[in-house]
Amino acid sequence: xxxxxxxxxxxxxxxxxxxxxxxxxxxxxxxxxxxxxxxxxxxxxxxxxxxxxxxxxxxxxxxxxxxxxxxxxxxxxxxxxxxxxxxxxxxxxxxxxxxxxxxxxxxxxxxxxxxxxxxxxxxxxxxxxxxxxxxxxxxxxxxxxxxxxxxxxxxxxxxxxxxxxxxxxxxxxxxxxxxxxxxxxxxxxxxx
Ligand code: VNL
Numbered sequence: 001x002x003x004x005x006x007x008x009x010x011x012x013x014x015x016x017x018x019x020x021x022x023x024x025x026x027x028x029x030x031x032x033x034x035x036x037x038x039x040x041x042x043x044x045x046x047x048x049x050x051x052x053x054x055x056x057x058x059x060x061x062x063x064x065x066x067x068x069x070x071x072x073x074x075x076x077x078x079x080x081x082x083x084x085x086x087x088x089x090x091x092x093x094x095x096x097x098x099x100x101x102x103x104x105x106x107x108x109x110x111x112x113x114x115x116x117x118x119x120x121x122x123x124x125x126x127x128x129x130x131x132x133x134x135x136x137x138x139x140x141x142x143x144x145x146x147x148x149x150x151x152x153x154x155x156x157x158x159x160x161x162x163x164x165x166x167x168x169x170x171x172x173x174x175x176x177x178x179x180x181x182x183x184x185x186x187x188x189x190x191x192x
Contacts, residue, residue, distance in 0.1 A: 001043060001060060001061070001062040001066065002062055002067075002070060002138070003135075003137045003138035003141065004137050004138070004140075005059050005060065005061045006059065006060055007058060007059050008030050008031045008034055008058070008060075009057075011030050011060075012030050014133070015030075017132065017133065017134060018132060018133075018134035018135070019134070021119065021120070021158075021161070022157055022158075022161065034058075034060055037060075037066070041065045042063060042065055042066035042069050043062060044060065044061050044063050045059070045060050046058070047059075087105075087109055087168075090105065091105075100184070102175070102179055103176060103179050103184060106173075106175045106176050106179070107172070107176070109168065109171075109172040110168075110169045110172035110173065112168075113164075113165040113166075113168040113169050113172070114165070116161065116165045117161075117162055117165035117166060120158045120161040120162045120165065121162060123158050124155050124158045124162070127158070128155065130147075135150075135154065138150060139151075
């Protein structure tokens with residue numbers, strides 16, 4: 001919305017090619033959230049023509065109160081939650097893994113983050129070249145003097161994603177070396 005007026009449909013489309021890479025939200029959440037934000041005065045909904053049969057759709061625009069809420073959000077410290085990491089939890093109990101299962105997990109883990117890394121690098125390219133459509137829309141609404149920082153902050157966010165993905169790949173590889181060292185076949189001693 002801070003990149004310009006949008007319908008719920010546009011939000012879903014833009015999301016999937018921009019901020020959705022760092023903040024996943026299901027499509028089903030979009031329309032109720034837009035209505036809630038309108039009720040809170042953060043967005044203004046307007047009926048605009050849709051097709052040529054007199055139908056309309058709701059287009060939302062960020063209000064001044066909505067902009068104030070964005071600044072307020074940036075001024076607040078993040079609250080951190082304690083870790084709940086399924087991959088780490090599972091790894092901690094690999095002694096219960098059937099033969100080969102731990103290695104399969106770790107290879108899948110590395111593959112997942114390899115794909116995430118590729119996508120983040122691709123997004124960094126789109127941002128650097130300013131070809132990403134959400135970014136292009138956003139830049140068109142701000143004077144050129146502000147463009148550099150808008151782009152740099154978005155690239156900065158994805159650099160975090162790349163670094164994290166690399167870290168996860170290294171961790172999975174470390175685990176595979178460990179399994180190799182341990183023979184991968186160790187079953188838990190059944191001392192009952
Ligand atoms: C934007 C564009 C944001 C592309 C993105 O992710 C992105 C934007 C934070 O202009 O809001 O990947």
